[in-house]
Amino acid sequence: MPEMHPVRRAVCGLLLSLGTSGLLAPTVLAQTKVQVAPNPQERPPQQVWDYAKPRRYSSSPQVLNGLWVPEWALQPDSCELLLNCLHSFTAPQLLPGNRPRLRFVASGATVTFTTGDKSMLIVPFADPVILRAYQGQKLVFTHRFRVFLLPPPTVVCTLSNADQQLEQFRLTERTVSLRARPNEMLAVFLPGDARYRVSQAEISLRRANEPVGQSIMVVVPSAQATTSPAISLAPLGAEARPGDELLIRVQQLQRKNFNDQVEEVSFNQQYTIPLR
Missing domain, CATH: 2.60.40 (Immunoglobulin-like)
Structure with a gap:
């Protein structure tokens, strides 16, 4: 696996650490856009993203070919997203055995999957972003993402x-x-x-x-x-x-x-x- 650019490695360590509390997710549906649900707690972001601010998490996901590659089974610290920006993740992988496909519901963002479910694209428009996955009516996992304003140029x-x-x-x-x-x-x-x-x-x-x-x-x-x-x-x-x-x-x-x-x-x- 190619070595990451040192600056990009630093950013990854600051931006990302998310997972599913020890639960691996089944494969995602081949869909274009995830259902958007209202969330009464949504609000415009108030804080500007500061990459120098100390974080309580320390894992450093990889970035490969422009995709964030989180370890989905780690402690689910909230991922930090930037308002109205495109964030590309690798999608959760298939667990061993036959499992029903997942149905996703998102709030605070538009979420889409690329052809073949290889990547998941998140564009936040409010804080927080909450992504839920269901098998039928059963909730499989929930991810919560903090959303920040862009740092000024x-x-x-x-x-x-x-x-x-x-x-x-x-x-x-x-x-x-x-x-x-x-x-x-x-x-x-x-x-x-x-x-x-x-x-x-x-x-x-x-x-x-x-x-x-x-x-x-x-x-x-x-x-x-x-x-x-x-x-x-x-x-x-x-x-x-x-x-x-x-x-x-x-x-x-x-x-x-x-x-x-x-x-x-x-x-x-x-x-x-x-x-x-």
């Missing part, structure tokens, strides 16, 4: 020719790029859900803590393909002087999920870049 503002003075390279000829970098662990473990970009920002010139001239409003439409557009600073160039600074207020981000759908992400941070 880091915005990096880069001024072109930043090492040159205004006398050498005027601001009218420069650009600034705004890149939203996802959380490192999120990018490694769920790359399809870790695609961010800045969608709304305001760029202004400031001198001695006072605004100078008009601001540049940046709005990136959802349909635009670029991830980090280069924004011309020409509208600010005529007013710029050495010692001024650019004030960049990032007001909104967009995230493209596993299904290539774009969702708006609230964000409110400001950054400064000094001009020489």
Whole structure:
């Protein structure tokens, strides 16, 4: 079996440890979508996922070909899922002997099985996610998953020719790029859900803590393909002087999920870049 990437191994150890209290599950049904049942305890997640937070469990499931491979018979500590992200598990395996197939009921998430029941796909929309398996009317096992908000990305503002003075390279000829970098662990473990970009920002010139001239409003439409557009600073160039600074207020981000759908992400941070 191939060795896991060290960062991915660390994430697995932090994210996963689930099982069935010593009960192995029979094979799953070849179905497209699991029945969704209401749960009065469902609520929007309140906590942001923090991979550095100590966990009380220590087992480290494997990740093979993009699938989480939990040991289903271990102590069933709750698996930690991230809101509106796709989590791919290996499905429970068949026990020795003939057993009826399972019927699954889920709450707090959409759950589907791929062709041949090789993997189980969970996309949480509330906290907690509860997955129950039945043989006829008999409950075989229950899994409970905690759901967390995604950790926010880091915005990096880069001024072109930043090492040159205004006398050498005027601001009218420069650009600034705004890149939203996802959380490192999120990018490694769920790359399809870790695609961010800045969608709304305001760029202004400031001198001695006072605004100078008009601001540049940046709005990136959802349909635009670029991830980090280069924004011309020409509208600010005529007013710029050495010692001024650019004030960049990032007001909104967009995230493209596993299904290539774009969702708006609230964000409110400001950054400064000094001009020489």
